[in-house]
Structures are given as C-alpha cells and as structure tokens.
C-alpha cells in the first residue's frame with residue numbers, strides 16, 4: 001500500500017530486457033505503480049507489456065508520455081538510448097538505472113527538476129539498495145538550489161541559475177536575501193554551508209527569496225518567489241479578460257512586484273460567475289477565492305466606499321477580499337497579520353466598456369498550492385533493519401519529519417537534505433501533534449514518527465484524536481499510517497515465544513490513565529491468564545507501580561512463572577534478563593524496558609521462554625488452526 005508514496009512521479013515506466021532484470025523490476029513495479037515493458041523474447045516470462053521492434057524506437061514513443069523511466073539495463077546502454085531524446089533539464093523525465101541484482105539504484109538524469117534523485121532514494125529505501133546520487137548537493141548535504149522552495153510551493157523566477165548553482169557547488173559564499181516566505185528551509189542546513197544571511201561581500205552571487213520583481217544586478221542572481229500575494233479584484237459586470245489581466249500586470253509593474261508571487265485572486269461571491277475573471281484564472285492557473293459581503297464587511301480597509309456598500313453590501317471588495325484571504329492563509333500557522341501593500345487602484349480604458357479595481361495584500365505565510373499529507377510512521381524498536389521498507393520510504397518522502405529527539409536520532413541516516421526536521425521534548429506530545437497537523441494543512445508532507453508502532457502508545461492515536469477535535473473532513477490532510485514492530489514483539493523475539501498464546505499489553509503509566517483503571521486491568525489480565533506485556537513499567541516518580549503489578553499477578557500465578565525483562569531491544573545498549581514473577585522486584589527496570597509476564601503454562605527451556613500454543617498437548621486447543 002506504499003504505492004501512494006510514488007504518486008507524485010506518475011506515470012512511471014520500467015524497462016527490462018533480461019529475465020533477471022524482469023525479476024528485479026517486477027516487485028518494484030508493484031510498489032511504485034510503474035508499467036513494465038519487455039521485449040517479445042520475454043513475453044512468456046511475465047504479465048508485462050510487450051513491445052515489438054527495437055527498444056530505441058519504442059522509447060521514442062514512451063518518452064513524452066512519462067515522468068520517470070526505470071531501466072534494468074547496463075548504464076552505458078541506457079545512456080546511448082536516451083541521448084537522442086534529451087532536451088533540457090526543465091523538461092526531461094527522471095531517468096534511473098537499477099542493476100540486475102537490485103543492489104544499486106542510480107539517479108542518471110534529471111536529478112533535481114525531474115526529481116530523479118528523490119525517486120532513487122525512495123526506491124533504494126524500499127528495496128534495501130544503495131542509492132547512487134552524484135550531484136554536488138548530495139555531497140554537501142545541501143538542498144539543491146533548483147529545489148529549495150519546492151516543499152513550500154515557491155515559483156522559480158528569473159536569474160542565472162547555472163552560474164549561482166556552480167558557485168554553490170564550488171562552496172563560494174552566496175548571499176541569501178529573503179523578504180518573503182517561510183524560513184523553515186534554513187533550520188536544517190548542514191553545519192558547513194555557503195549561505196550568508198547578513199553582511200555579505202558585495203560581489204557575492206545572490207539568492208533572492210522575494211515577492212518583488214528581480215532588480216537589475218551586476219552579480220549573478222536568482223529569484224525564488226514564495227506565493228504570498230493575494231490579489232483582490234472588483235469589476236463591473238462584463239469586464240473583459242484582457243482588461244483584468246492588463247490591470248493586474250499594471251499594478252504589479254508599478255509596485256515592482258513579481259507575478260510569480262501570486263497566491264490567488266480574490267473577490268466577492270457575486271463575481272463567482274464573471275466570465276472574464278474565470279477565463280483569466282483558468283489560463284494563468286491562479287486559484288479564485290470568493291467571499292460573501294458579510295465576510296468582507298468585517299475587514300478594516302483604507303479606502304471604503306459608501307457607494308460600493310450600497311450596491312453590494314460591503315464598503316470594500318478588492319482591498320477587503322485580498323486582506324481577508326491573506327489573513328486566512330497566515331492563520332494556518334499563526335504567522336501574524338496580513339498587510340495591504342497596494343491599496344485599491346481603479347483601471348479602465350478610455351472608450352472601452354468595463355472597469356475594475358485591484359488591491360494587493362501580503363501574507364506572512366505563503367500559499368503552497370500543495371495538498372498536505374500526514375504519515376504516521378512506526379520506526380520499530382531501534383535499529384534501522386527492524387523498520388519496514390515502507391516506513392523508511394515514507395520518511396525519505398516527507399518534507400518534514402517530526403518526533404522525539406531520540407527517535408529522530410535513530411532514523412538520522414534516512415533523513416535527506418532539505419527536509420524540515422523538528423524535535424520536541426517527550427512531554428509535549430499534544431503540541432507536537434498540533435504542529436504536524438498545521439504543517440500538513442499548510443501543504444507539507446509530514447512524517448510524525450513514533451518508536452515501535454505509531455498506533456500502540458504512540459503518536460498516531462493522538463494525531464487522529466486531534467484531527468477529530470479540529471473537525472477534520474477525513475480527506476485533507478490525507479493520513480496514512482505505517483505500522484512498525486512494537487516493543488512487545490521486539491522484546492519477545494529476544495527471549496523466545498512468550499506471546500504464542502492470548503496476550504495483552506498494559507501500560508503502567510498513570511499520566512493519562514487513572515491508576516485504579518490500570519489496577520483493574522491488571523486484575524482482569526491476571527485472572528484470565530493472559531500473557532501480559534507491561535509498557536512504561538517504571539519512571540523515577542513511579543517506582544511502586546511495578547511492585548503492585550507483581551503482587552496482583554502473584555494472586556493468580558505461580559511465583560515461578562517466567563518473566564522477561566528486555567531493555568532497549570535492538571538498540572546499542574540492549575539488555576535482556578529472564579527471571580520469575582517472584583523475583584521480578586530484584587531486577588532493574590526502567591522506562592526503556594518492556595516486561596513480559598508468562599501465563600500459567602509458560603516455561604523456559606535452555607534459556608528460551610516458551611508459551612505453548614497447544615500443538616504438543618492432547619488438549620482440544622491442539623487442533624487450532626495455525627496462522
């Protein structure tokens with residue numbers, strides 16, 4: 001079900017010309033959703049699509065229709081095949097090569113703008129291969145200049161992109177002049193980076209992150225435009241598309257603003273069917289937001305008009321609509337007040353019908369234009385090899401990774417340049433959940449990580465509850481949950497098969513559950529002879545809880561009942577001890593420990609803890625189906 005992780009790369013195609021390559025690419029096609037093509041000679045091997053004639057000819061046909069190509073061929077052969085088809089990095093699809101054994105995935109072409117580097121990382125994480133990415137930004141752990149604003153929906157503006165990228169690759173100082181948009185991208189830069197944020201040398205190349213048009217400059221400069229400008233429009237019925245476009249362009253030019261920084265066109269709901277406006281928004285790919293006069297008249301504006309108020313029920317359309325929409329955007333992350341940077345301007349052409357007003361508001365938070373997602377990821381007990389490939393892929397895919405610092409450390413090697421990493425102390429779970437949801441509402445793909453399984457005393461439950469509390473519609477942001485190996489499974493695997501019969505888990509933490517409830521559950525589990533896994537068995541403040549649990553269990557179970565005490569399973573400081581229920585109080589137990597208490601038939605053999613399922617006994621349970 002991890003196919004949706006690969007959605008942004010569709011349509012994808014995979015090509016194999018040998019049986020071994022087919023075997024390697026087939027499972028990969030399943031999880032990526034790529035269509036597999038093979039030559040006629042391999043038609044009998046698979047249920048792939050079969051091409052006839054030369055691959056070179058067939059590729060010519062596939063090339064314009066796909067965003068990514070995964071080749072199971074020798075790299076040299078691929079280079080020759082694609083050479084005649086390549087045009088420019090801004091248009092070419094992602095090209096990857098996977099070796100026959102599936103040990104390496106090579107990002108061959110269109111690494112940045114075509115997202116081949118990212119696709120390579122995702123596929124490598126999924127199949128446990130080595131990603132081979134040769135761009136300089138990978139070496140320096142910097143997000144590539146071409147993709148810097150991608151997570152935030154920034155638009156690439158004018159400038160000398162090759163030259164500035166080259167300076168960054170040579171690790172020359174590059175000035176960053178940012179007057180608009182989120183600064184989150186700055187929060188996870190490597191220790192050594194070429195960016196200078198203040199007092200830069202005069203001759204240093206520049207990256208301008210701005211809502212303004214790029215000024216003439218003697219130094220190499222590139223512009224990224226965060227979409228922070230809301231354009232309020234009012235117009236007479238029947239105003240032409242041309243006049244509206246001319247009006248917007250004129251106001252932008254006069255104010256030195258960049259058209260690429262437009263987030264949205266906003267107006268009164270009466271204009272929702274204004275033909276010229278609709279045509280323009282569709283052609284230019286500008287979202288159109290319409291508000292009722294009740295909403296707009298709540299906005300304070302510099303140039304209200306009584307005439308307009310009498311006509312449409314609000315004293316301002318253009319200014320009010322721009323400010324209203326810009327403020328809604330800012331409120332997504334409580335970024336502060338929106339401001340009007342171009343007050344109402346009236347545009348009409350002499351001798352032509354129609355007239356319009358334009359006003360522009362600036363929001364401190366940009367519109368990303370992206371549908372946010374929340375991945376709730378279980379990272380397993382500790383070491384990366386106990387984490388599912390799907391969970392690893394989700395982390396690579398995310399724009400932002402949020403979690404308790406210890407867990408972030410454990411997945412460090414899966415993080416990639418340009419991700420927004422946020423760590424929180426262990427006690428601020430609710431703030432962490434709210435932050436993840438807010439970032440996803442904004443448009444980021446956010447991976448919220450928990451150790452073990454995210455849905456077992458993890459963050460997944462809290463995030464869903466919080467979404468419910470906020471009146472979530474079930475769709476935006478989209479939620480996907482990635483299961484992980486929970487502490488009880490990880491701990492059990494270190495000592496044998498204690499969980500082979502009916503079992504339960506009880507957390508001894510009374511931070512969120514009253515202690516009476518916990519005692520009641522311990523009683524019930526003990527009486528019903530459940531194998532019992534105790535999570536959160538002890539903290540510095542609660543030393544007596546485990547002793548009480550032990551006493552309750554001893555009311556029903558023999559003092560010789562085997563008990564496993566597993567600390568930090570699958571982490572560097574792992575420690576495992578087998579003891580008995582009667583001796584449990586003599587063993588050191590802390591908050592990194594899981595305690596597994598056997599049932600009435602659990603025993604040990606050669607230092608392994610075994611709970612019989614019943615296969616070897618003559619009891620009726622011997623006939624239960626195995627699964």
Ligand code: SAH
Nearest residue numbers: 452453458486487535536568569591593594
């Ligand atoms: N979501 C996690 C549980 C978080 S509650 C999961 O599914 O595993 C935290 C408790 O889990 C700890 O107090 C400890 O009891 C247990 N735990 C987590 N990781 C562990 C590990 N590697 N080894 C042993 N116990 C662990």
